[in-house]
Amino acid sequence: MSDQQTTDVQETMRGRLAELRRDYQRGESQLQQLMRDEAATRDGLLRAGGAIRILEEMLASTAPEPATRRDHVVDGVAPGAAP
Structure with missing residues (x-):
């Protein structure tokens, strides 16, 4: 790999790392x-x-x-009971 390709890959990884750290912090905040x-x-x-x-x-x-x-009983019949 050339130095430029190595640098590009490292920059991509750094960007992804920063994104993952933000996601992780956001997740921790939500959990709290x-x-x-x-x-x-x-x-x-x-x-x-x-x-x-x-x-x-x-x-x-x-x-x-x-x-x-x-x-509860009137004349031997409970209220609401049919006569």
């Missing part, structure tokens, strides 16, 4: 953003799950007991 998004989503799910659990417990503790409810 995805990891931040994942953590934020996980935190949001944990908060929502905790709130759901609390509300379910509060509703369960304030709901009348089935044995003490009078509206």
